Amino acid sequence: MSAAATHTVTPLTRPGGSPFHRIGWHCRHNPKRELWLAWWTTVVFYQLFFVVFFVITRTQPPPNPGWDTPRVVQWFHNHHNGLLIGFAIMFVITGMTAASNALIAYSMRRMSVSPAFGYSYLVLYSLSAVPGMLLLCLVLTVGALRPDRDPELIQWLYDFAFLSFSGTMGVFLIGSLVWMAAILIDKHGVLPKWFGYLNLCNALTEVVVAPAWIFHRGVFAWNGLICWWINMVVFGIYTGAFIVLLRQMIQREDFGTGPLPDLATTKELDRSGDAAVAR
Amino acid sequence: MSDIGINDAHGAESGRPALRRIDGELILWWTLPAVAIIWASAFVLFPGFTPPMSPTMSAEQVASFYRDPHNLSRIRASMILFNWFCVGLIPVLILIVMQIRRMAHRTPIFSYCMLGCVAGGPTLFLTANICWLLAGFRPERSPELTQMFNDLAWITFTSQVPFLIAQSVILALAIYVDDQPRPVFPRWVAHFNLLVAAALVPAAFVALSLSGPLAWDGALSFWLKNIAIAVWIVVMGAVLGQAIRRERADYRQRVEQDVPV
Numbered sequence: 001m002s003a004a005a006t007h008t009v010t011p012l013t014r015p016g017g018s019p020f021h022r023i024g025w026h027c028r029h030n031p032k033r034e035l036w037l038a039w040w041t042t043v044v045f046y047q048l049f050f051v052v053f054f055v056i057t058r059t060q061p062p063p064n065p066g067w068d069t070p071r072v073v074q075w076f077h078n079h080h081n082g083l084l085i086g087f088a089i090m091f092v093i094t095g096m097t098a099a100s101n102a103l104i105a106y107s108m109r110r111m112s113v114s115p116a117f118g119y120s121y122l123v124l125y126s127l128s129a130v131p132g133m134l135l136l137c138l139v140l141t142v143g144a145l146r147p148d149r150d151p152e153l154i155q156w157l158y159d160f161a162f163l164s165f166s167g168t169m170g171v172f173l174i175g176s177l178v179w180m181a182a183i184l185i186d187k188h189g190v191l192p193k194w195f196g197y198l199n200l201c202n203a204l205t206e207v208v209v210a211p212a213w214i215f216h217r218g219v220f221a222w223n224g225l226i227c228w229w230i231n232m233v234v235f236g237i238y239t240g241a242f243i244v245l246l247r248q249m250i251q252r253e254d255f256g257t258g259p260l261p262d263l264a265t266t267k268e269l270d271r272s273g274d275a276a277v278a279r
Numbered sequence: 280m281s282d283i284g285i286n287d288a289h290g291a292e293s294g295r296p297a298l299r300r301i302d303g304e305l306i307l308w309w310t311l312p313a314v315a316i317i318w319a320s321a322f323v324l325f326p327g328f329t330p331p332m333s334p335t336m337s338a339e340q341v342a343s344f345y346r347d348p349h350n351l352s353r354i355r356a357s358m359i360l361f362n363w364f365c366v367g368l369i370p371v372l373i374l375i376v377m378q379i380r381r382m383a384h385r386t387p388i389f390s391y392c393m394l395g396c397v398a399g400g401p402t403l404f405l406t407a408n409i410c411w412l413l414a415g416f417r418p419e420r421s422p423e424l425t426q427m428f429n430d431l432a433w434i435t436f437t438s439q440v441p442f443l444i445a446q447s448v449i450l451a452l453a454i455y456v457d458d459q460p461r462p463v464f465p466r467w468v469a470h471f472n473l474l475v476a477a478a479l480v481p482a483a484f485v486a487l488s489l490s491g492p493l494a495w496d497g498a499l500s501f502w503l504k505n506i507a508i509a510v511w512i513v514v515m516g517a518v519l520g521q522a523i524r525r526e527r528a529d530y531r532q533r534v535e536q537d538v539p540v
């Protein structure tokens with residue numbers, strides 16, 4: 001914060017040299033280093049999330065809710081090590097979501113709207129990791145812990161895990177709507193209006209996932225076309241879009257209190273060595 | 280948490296405390312009636328609340344409650360509604376945080392305490408909600424398992440009042456120390472919040488008894504607690520609406536004064 005708060009008048013000259021040298025310079029002198037730290041943490045978290053859920057534990061795409069008890073026990077048996085190791089990794093890294101939530105909340109603080117929006121989002125998403133992801137990790141870890149447990153109990157854990165993961169809807173629903181409302185009201189042009197509407201799409205995926213609590217097979221089951229595949233595609237596009245847009249927001253950030261300058265202006269200022277960025 | 284910094288910096292330039300950004304707060308406030316209506320309908324829709332299920336029901340009785348197809352669709356519909364909207368009150372609670380921020384306090388401690396409590400209530404309710412939905416997901420399972428999830432749901436739903444109590448007590452203390460000629464909230468709101476906090480206390484002891492007023496279907500643990508929460512939402516909604524409108528009126532007045540300068 002000190003780098004950003006001091007009113008440096010001398011233009012910042014960026015060093016040449018080796019990539020390590022340049023990274024080191026940015027860590028020490030870049031006035032936006034906190035924002036970039038949060039952004040890179042977000043990117044790295046989503047990469048690791050993908051690796052753990054799709055590759056190591058194979059819990060995404062989710063297994064079938066229609067399986068009978070022996071098949072479920074078999075699934076735990078086949079994924080024993082993956083589940084235990086993969087979720088241990090999640091227990092180490094889930095705190096990284098705090099940086100992602102912080103950056104998104106910051107985007108709302110930069111808008112012309114009340115701080116109530118940023119705070120609401122921060123609170124909603126801070127709580128969302130527990131029912132929306134960690135419960136699945138904990139419950140499946142317990143399921144894999146004792147393969148000789150009563151099979152009927154193992155199937156309860158299986159339902160518990162996947163339903164809590166897909167079926168925690170409200171936090172993401174309301175969170176997306178809060179971000180959407182902030183973007184649409186904002187007069188500082190922090191994020192484009194179309195992304196506001198994309199938030200609505202993300203919110204709607206949380207509505208259509210509700211039948212997963214009812215159906216054991218078909219498109220509405222927790223591994224079905226509607227409740228999983230369409231949701232995952234929308235979530236993927238949404239996440240990709242906000243990662244790119246937040247990057248542009250950081251590039252455009254002038255640490256002022258008025259409208260955010262557009263990308264072309266910022267780059268020009270950068271090139272001419274203007275100190276606006278360093279303020 | 281940088282609102283203080285930005286506003287102070289801005290204020291230093293103009294020589295008077297800067298105005299806080301208030302855009303969109305009325306929109307957030309108007310979500311309250313919508314959420315309240317959804318909560319009330321989901322509450323009435325859940326067959327386990329009208330009347331509340333008895334904790335003395337046997338495992339077989341609990342299992343047949345969930346197996347009854349008429350009950351089952353209403354259990355699912357009501358709990359899915361709650362799952363979507365149980366966090367719907369968070370933006371409104373954040374508006375209370377914003378109002379505490381305006382009070383004549385030396386530090387933001389009270390607003391930060393409130394901020395810390397806001398997520399607690401919905402998280403714990405969501406845990407109960409997931410247990411009810413799980414009990415309804417495969418009702419054909421062994422009755423003991425269904426009863427266990429039903430117990431988990433009811434005990435979590437009833438006993439988990441800690442953050443609700445803290446919220447009311449923090450708000451009451453914040454109002455008591457808000458020493459200014461025109462306090463943000465009137466003094467009676469503080470007394471009212473202490474009363475609500477006291478009404479929520481018995482519910483924490485729900486597990487001590489399976490029948491009588493303390494049981495989860497009893498006069499204290501069910502009726503007093505839930506009525507207190509409902510009254511709190513209605514009263515705080517009204518008081519908050521007044522405070523926000525007054526702040527906006529002051530805001531407009533100050534902006535108009537600033538224009539000629």
